[in-house]
Amino acid sequence: xxxxxxxxxxxxxxxxxxxxxxxxxxxxxxxxxxxxxxxxxxxxxxxxxxxxxxxxxxxxxxxxxxxxxxxxxxxxxxxxxxxxxxxxxxxxxxxxxxxxxxxxxxxxxxxxxxxxxxxxxxxxxxxxxxxxxxxxxxxxxxxxxxxxxxxxxxxxxxxxxxxxxxxxxxxxxxxxxxxxxxxxxxxxxxxxxxxxxxxxxxxxxxxxxxxxxxxxxxxxxxxxxxx
Amino acid sequence: xxxxxxxxxxxxxxxxxxxxxxxxxxxxxxxxxxxxxxxxxxxxxxxxxxxxxxxxxxxxxxxxxxxxxxxxxxxxxxxxxxxxxxxxxxxxxxxxxxxxxxxxxxxxxxxxxxxxxxxxxxxxxxxxxxxxxxxxxxxxxxxxxxxxxxxxxxxxxxxxxxxxxxxxxxxxxxxxxxxxxxxxxxxxxxxxxxxxxxxxxxxxxxxxxxxxxxxxxxxxxxxxxxxxxxxxxxxxxxxxxxxxxxxxxxxxxxxxxxxxxxxxxxxxxxxxxxxxxxxxxxxxxxxxxxxxxxxxxxxxxxxxxxxxxxxxxxxxxxxxxxxxxxxxxxxxxxxxxxxxxxxxxxxxxxxxxxxxxxxxxxxxxxxxxxxxxxxxxxxxxxxxxxxxxxxxxxxxxxxxxxxxxxxxxxxxxxxxxxxxxxxxxxxxxxxxxxxxxxx
Numbered sequence: 001x002x003x004x005x006x007x008x009x010x011x012x013x014x015x016x017x018x019x020x021x022x023x024x025x026x027x028x029x030x031x032x033x034x035x036x037x038x039x040x041x042x043x044x045x046x047x048x049x050x051x052x053x054x055x056x057x058x059x060x061x062x063x064x065x066x067x068x069x070x071x072x073x074x075x076x077x078x079x080x081x082x083x084x085x086x087x088x089x090x091x092x093x094x095x096x097x098x099x100x101x102x103x104x105x106x107x108x109x110x111x112x113x114x115x116x117x118x119x120x121x122x123x124x125x126x127x128x129x130x131x132x133x134x135x136x137x138x139x140x141x142x143x144x145x146x147x148x149x150x151x152x153x154x155x156x157x158x159x160x161x162x163x164x165x166x167x168x169x170x171x172x173x174x175x176x177x178x179x180x181x182x183x184x185x186x187x188x189x190x191x192x193x194x195x196x197x198x199x200x201x202x203x204x205x206x207x208x209x210x211x212x213x214x215x216x217x218x219x220x221x222x223x224x225x226x227x
Numbered sequence: 228x229x230x231x232x233x234x235x236x237x238x239x240x241x242x243x244x245x246x247x248x249x250x251x252x253x254x255x256x257x258x259x260x261x262x263x264x265x266x267x268x269x270x271x272x273x274x275x276x277x278x279x280x281x282x283x284x285x286x287x288x289x290x291x292x293x294x295x296x297x298x299x300x301x302x303x304x305x306x307x308x309x310x311x312x313x314x315x316x317x318x319x320x321x322x323x324x325x326x327x328x329x330x331x332x333x334x335x336x337x338x339x340x341x342x343x344x345x346x347x348x349x350x351x352x353x354x355x356x357x358x359x360x361x362x363x364x365x366x367x368x369x370x371x372x373x374x375x376x377x378x379x380x381x382x383x384x385x386x387x388x389x390x391x392x393x394x395x396x397x398x399x400x401x402x403x404x405x406x407x408x409x410x411x412x413x414x415x416x417x418x419x420x421x422x423x424x425x426x427x428x429x430x431x432x433x434x435x436x437x438x439x440x441x442x443x444x445x446x447x448x449x450x451x452x453x454x455x456x457x458x459x460x461x462x463x464x465x466x467x468x469x470x471x472x473x474x475x476x477x478x479x480x481x482x483x484x485x486x487x488x489x490x491x492x493x494x495x496x497x498x499x500x501x502x503x504x505x506x507x508x509x510x511x512x513x514x515x516x517x518x519x520x521x522x523x524x525x526x527x528x529x530x531x532x533x534x535x536x537x538x539x540x541x542x543x544x545x546x547x548x549x550x551x552x553x554x555x556x557x558x559x560x561x562x563x564x565x566x567x568x569x570x571x572x573x574x575x576x577x578x579x580x581x582x583x584x585x586x587x588x589x590x591x592x593x594x595x596x597x598x599x600x601x602x603x604x605x606x607x608x609x610x611x612x613x614x615x616x617x618x619x620x621x622x623x624x625x626x627x628x629x630x631x632x633x634x635x636x637x638x639x640x641x642x643x644x645x646x647x648x649x650x651x652x653x654x655x656x657x658x659x660x661x662x663x664x665x666x
Binding site: 010012013016017020054078080081082100101102103104105187188189190192193196197199200205206207 | 462474565570
């Protein structure tokens with residue numbers, strides 16, 4: 001269970017999110033203006049903040065900086081914009097993650113879990129490790145048996161997401177939603193070709209897998225080949 | 228326009244030069260004739276005076292020897308002769324010269340002769356009237372005329388050449404800015420909204436250049452405003468869509484799935500509107516190397532082909548094949564087509580990518596079931612799929628002045644052929660675009 005503060009001006013979204021997250025066992029609270037949200041961050045000290053950028057009294061990006069000035073609380077941005085430059089600016093300004101509208105409660109909750117794992121869990125103390133594979137989330141570097149892997153941005157995001165869910169089968173639809181941020185679009189082939197490159201860089205093949213195991217009809221999982 | 232200006236200038240200048248040079252040439256010839264005749268007349272009068280003086284001092288009749296001595300005193304000019312009263316001729320003259328008989332009547336004059344002209348001066352002696360005749364040849368009459376006429380002709384040619392050069396310079400100062408304007412208008416028409424001209428030339432044409440720049444700026448501003456408005460509307464749609472989706476998630480499963488599917492369709496349409504609005508009017512590069520990008524994308528997808536046991540044949544030229552599409556759009560086009568093949572053909576089906584430098588054109592084909600037997604999503608817009616992939620390919624091809632054609636490949640499956648316009652400065656090919664197959 002996590003204490004979640006939702007700062008969102010749209011009443012329908014605010015109410016439904018609060019109710020849905022409460023139904024899932026979280027202590028969800030909401031504010032509809034930026035200044036009320038800032039006050040709640042200071043006074044209530046939530047575990048995570050879900051921040052909408054379109055607020056009536058202050059620009060969400062400005063509020064993000066203000067919250068970051070007074071608190072280290074993990075912040076998940078809810079945005080309608082998908083441009084890379086806008087997303088990078090938000091992450092650079094202190095956001096921990098983001099969801100693109102329209103999102104589902106499942107997707108938002110997964111983001112909340114991910115940022116809580118990164119900021120509060122053991123992973124926050126060092127890189128993720130799966131066998132000889134080491135993934136430094138903060139430094140965006142990955143090594144295999146001490147040798148640095150040259151990964152593209154998407155390949156790193158894919159590997160990082162699978163490592164966060166090591167041992168669990170992750171469907172291609174989930175990968176499209178979590179890594180490509182296309183919960184309802186995209187093609188499985190896009191995931192497949194990036195998985196192929198990842199296998200190649202990890203020194204394995206689909207026929208002789210080690211770290212990346214395909215579960216046909218279900219998805220893919222990252223495992224420690226020695227376990 | 229330059230050639231017309233030059234022709235007009237040539238005609239006018241030639242008219243003016245000829246109207247001055249021809250009278251001048253005639254004048255030169257007359258002056259040469261006057262000069263020669265004056266000299267002959269002077270010689271004839273001097274000889275006549277000497278003959279008269281010889282006759283009065285010696286008080287003897289002038290005979291041939293005396294006449295010869297007089298001529299000798301003047302250097303025996305070859306064209307001078309003395310016709311004595313008794314008919315004797317001393318010098319090159321003829322005995323029965325009718326002009327001489329006229330002169331014997333007592334009048335001095337200049338006569339025209341077959342050789343040119345002759346000056347005749349009578350001298351009254353004690354034994355009768357003698358005549359001094361000095362001939363002037365045609366060569367003497369036109370002495371110096373040829374060279375004077377040559378100088379005049381050269382001067383005329385020089386003047387006409389200078390006038391033509393000046394007209395050409397003037398023409399270029401008018402035509403060059405107009406040509407710049409034409410090229411800029413074509414570039415603007417091809418979608419390069421950043422095109423501007425440097426206003427130059429005569430004031431009227433420079434003003435047209437400034438007006439063109441204002442028009443282009445206004446056009447870009449309007450498109451930018453329209454793009455932002457479309458993107459803003461689309462972005463604003465995402466918030467109610469979120470509320471709708473969250474509401475639908477709380478509904479029973481039997482209606483929830485169908486409604487979520489519909490919401491996904493609306494969202495993908497919103498995505499397309501945003502993407503297209505964003506790409507419209509962007510001043511991105513409008514040229515890319517088809518062969519180079521096809522090689523890069525083929526190499527990217529060939530890894531997956533290898534894993535799936537597919538043969539991946541690519542026939543790509545080793546030289547740059549420019550096409551009028553931005554690099555990002557060209558990558559999207561190739562990725563969409565290859566992704567389509569992997570999504571709609573079974574593992575093991577062969578893939579072929581070919582770039583034909585003539586055209587240029589791109590072919591992506593496979594050994595799958597083809598469009599006819601493929602799933603409804605491939606190649607057609609149906610419910611559950613916006614058919615966005617090939618729609619995007621078609622849009623990119625058409626924006627490059629080309630087209631998209633679907634057919635059957637010799638490999639047994641689908642064939643997608645994309646043609647492109649050329650990347651000349653003339654912009655995309657003119658005329659109506661070829662209508663592509665239904666996508």
